[in-house]
Amino acid sequence: MNDMEKMSDFAIGVFDSGVGGLTTVKELNRILPNEDIIYFGDTARIPYGSRSKETILKYANEDINFLRQHGIKMIIAACGTVSSVINTKKLVDDIPFTGVLLPAVQAACSATVNGKIGVIGTQATIKSGSYGRAIKTIRPNTFVVGKACPLFVPLVENGYTDRGNKVARIVAEEYLEPIKNEGVDTLILGCTHYPLLKDIIADIMGEEVTLISPGEEAAKFANLCLLEQNLLNTSNKIGKNTFYVSDSVEMFEENAKQFLGHDVHGNVFKVDIN
Amino acid sequence: MNDMEKMSDFAIGVFDSGVGGLTTVKELNRILPNEDIIYFGDTARIPYGSRSKETILKYANEDINFLRQHGIKMIIAACGTVSSVINTKKLVDDIPFTGVLLPAVQAACSATVNGKIGVIGTQATIKSGSYGRAIKTIRPNTFVVGKACPLFVPLVENGYTDRGNKVARIVAEEYLEPIKNEGVDTLILGCTHYPLLKDIIADIMGEEVTLISPGEEAAKFANLCLLEQNLLNTSNKIGKNTFYVSDSVEMFEENAKQFLGHDVHGNVFKVDIN
Numbered sequence: 001m002n003d004m005e006k007m008s009d010f011a012i013g014v015f016d017s018g019v020g021g022l023t024t025v026k027e028l029n030r031i032l033p034n035e036d037i038i039y040f041g042d043t044a045r046i047p048y049g050s051r052s053k054e055t056i057l058k059y060a061n062e063d064i065n066f067l068r069q070h071g072i073k074m075i076i077a078a079c080g081t082v083s084s085v086i087n088t089k090k091l092v093d094d095i096p097f098t099g100v101l102l103p104a105v106q107a108a109c110s111a112t113v114n115g116k117i118g119v120i121g122t123q124a125t126i127k128s129g130s131y132g133r134a135i136k137t138i139r140p141n142t143f144v145v146g147k148a149c150p151l152f153v154p155l156v157e158n159g160y161t162d163r164g165n166k167v168a169r170i171v172a173e174e175y176l177e178p179i180k181n182e183g184v185d186t187l188i189l190g191c192t193h194y195p196l197l198k199d200i201i202a203d204i205m206g207e208e209v210t211l212i213s214p215g216e217e218a219a220k221f222a223n224l225c226l227l228e229q230n231l232l233n234t235s236n237k238i239g240k241n242t243f244y245v246s247d248s249v250e251m252f253e254e255n256a257k258q259f260l261g262h263d264v265h266g267n268v269f270k271v272d273i274n
Numbered sequence: 275m276n277d278m279e280k281m282s283d284f285a286i287g288v289f290d291s292g293v294g295g296l297t298t299v300k301e302l303n304r305i306l307p308n309e310d311i312i313y314f315g316d317t318a319r320i321p322y323g324s325r326s327k328e329t330i331l332k333y334a335n336e337d338i339n340f341l342r343q344h345g346i347k348m349i350i351a352a353c354g355t356v357s358s359v360i361n362t363k364k365l366v367d368d369i370p371f372t373g374v375l376l377p378a379v380q381a382a383c384s385a386t387v388n389g390k391i392g393v394i395g396t397q398a399t400i401k402s403g404s405y406g407r408a409i410k411t412i413r414p415n416t417f418v419v420g421k422a423c424p425l426f427v428p429l430v431e432n433g434y435t436d437r438g439n440k441v442a443r444i445v446a447e448e449y450l451e452p453i454k455n456e457g458v459d460t461l462i463l464g465c466t467h468y469p470l471l472k473d474i475i476a477d478i479m480g481e482e483v484t485l486i487s488p489g490e491e492a493a494k495f496a497n498l499c500l501l502e503q504n505l506l507n508t509s510n511k512i513g514k515n516t517f518y519v520s521d522s523v524e525m526f527e528e529n530a531k532q533f534l535g536h537d538v539h540g541n542v543f544k545v546d547i548n
Binding site: 043044046051150151153154155157158160166167170171247248251 | 425427
């Protein structure tokens, strides 16, 4: 029996406090179509952003333990809050693991030419300064400007995402003008929901500004990790997504469609996490 | 010693899952300026709206027990979710008690002339149908039309409340047009945050539509209860507001200013509820 061969058939485990981590799942499906995904959305305890650091670490460990029960070969913390907090902590050391922060920071530091990077995110993410610290560790003389965009998550969750949506555009202009005026050439969409507003954000920032999506970068990083450790699924069949949530299945299914672009009905299961 | 005389000096206890209940406090301060108020905002466990009925009742009982430790003569559940769920349950029977739902329903049933009442609220409130059921109990042949306005809370919490705010107006028009088209003459603002958007809502609905604010109606009902039980504070000094929260004092202070119209710095204290 070849352990490695078996393990490569295992799924990639992804967790988030809610639906936002599905932007990572979407990118994993695109980049690694043959991989199975096990997703856990801790919807009963959302939002993590307003909890203490100790509570967030406790929840993250519980989420990881849940995923471990399902035969996984890698774990992605697809949650901006957890990724910020665990920046310096090692939560998993026996299988590949990543948050969404460091891959995005790495990509932004590679993309910038003029050394000016913008970061947008929730109030908690921007206040924590975690992106700025990570950027300055990798590329010390970078100018970093952050801006909280607290209305973006409710706008996305209520479907205000079309390029032509007037409300989303006015709000985005308000948030982004000050960052644009700083002359950044790279903008990190530091919240898993924001890629759904990418069209509007791109219009406002202009095509000379590179937009970095943490979900996409985490998926690319996962690809590299699995390749390096010879853990990529070599089968030719399309992988399966399975979703677990700690609160309403219906609410998750409704939101998931918007994030993934297709129906997940029948693949979502309710679990008790604590 | 006269027990009644002492008890009338006690405070009115008010609780909510967050800051929304402050619309009730504002009305209490206006109608009953000599009363002390003890407020508890369970900000660590917000939002209640997405929890199960059992959990909401458990939290409500814990909130009530907390208030009871502070010398109170009446309790107001200034939380739309708790008020909907407890509609048929008696949580307090030794001192006067009210939620925000029934006083608002009573006021709406008295105000309507054409028998058509609109209700706006969060997704959870509208889905529960609690306002509609209560209205039909009091006034059986009433036509009730409900509409969830999920973006109103984030708009209020981010300060998008001025009469001239373009974003709030476009969103409000989208939500309110269908209700207006039904010809209602009375509209219940079935979420404690919505009175902050009253100017915009009134402009859209037109002056022939009566707007009912649950916080205001709960304060009026409290006045009646205390008067009836001879528990009104007869002192001439202005009452004091004291606020307790289960999460960040700073975040609460920031939001409270918007709801109350004045600074509460120094009167907010952090407590551990569980």
